[in-house]
Amino acid sequence: MKSKIIVIGDAPLVMGFKLAGLEHTIQVDKDSFQENFEKILANGEYGIIVTNEILLNNIDWRLKKKLDNIAYPVVVPIPDKSGVSVEGDEIRSLIKRALGFDLGAKK
């Protein structure tokens, strides 16, 4: 399945990925994020959605649940300026819960 990559997020994120050569970008703020995000999901033309982690964390829990269950499109949350990533921690804790040991500690 051929598809495209799209960036939806705040001004620095969008600008940055524009410089990286992406054509499809949508600049949003906290209020307009969910609406636009749902539109992209429904569109189906985009395979990878790059977005701000903070914005993604603020969406409706139902939408979030839906995101956890679909394989297409793939949503990639990007950490913000502070460089702290909740997403990575989340996966690590999931691994710890499922396998019974902390994989991250090894590295």
Added chain:
Amino acid sequence: MAATDVNPTRMELIKTKERIVLAKKGHKLLKQKRDALILEFFKILKKAQDLRGELANRMKRAYGSLALAETYHNIQELSKVSLDLRKDIDIEIDVQNVMGVKIPNITTTMETKHFMSIPSYSVAATSAKIDAAVEDFDEVLKMVIKLAETETAMKRLILEIEKTKRRVNALEYVLIPRLDEQKRMISFRLEEMERDSFVSLKAIKRRLEKEKASI
């Protein structure tokens, strides 16, 4: 259902035995599924390494260089430059099915659109700050694409592993022991009833014989 509130009948015993066989079969299959999932998970884990942490660091740097570029040049200028940098990115996403877990399999082809292989924005009108930002975000983009594949796959797999594990444990430590207990209960009761009727038959026989002798 507790082991005590089942009818101690032969029919029930047969049913329970059948359920045990079924549960054990399911348990074996689920265990195999769990092992296969874990195997797949470690395969991806090797590929993913510590992409997340690296991305966070890279992102920090990229944001920094972008802020610098934005202060040296204004946003309009950056947008103009970005127009020239557009790439053709084709993403092919195949959905791969691992033991019922759908994970994405991404292949990308990136083609820069600019004429000849160097960016053609003006050297005179831009500074190295822009170049730095462009380079940083280029790296970030590559990482993001890699991350897109591994991270979702990992998340999916780990959730499924957890679910499967819980089922395996439930079967192994709850359902199967309970059924075993039930089976034992029923067979005890049946034997007990058999002995009971055997004894009463003996008693009746003895009494009948006594009556016969007294006549």
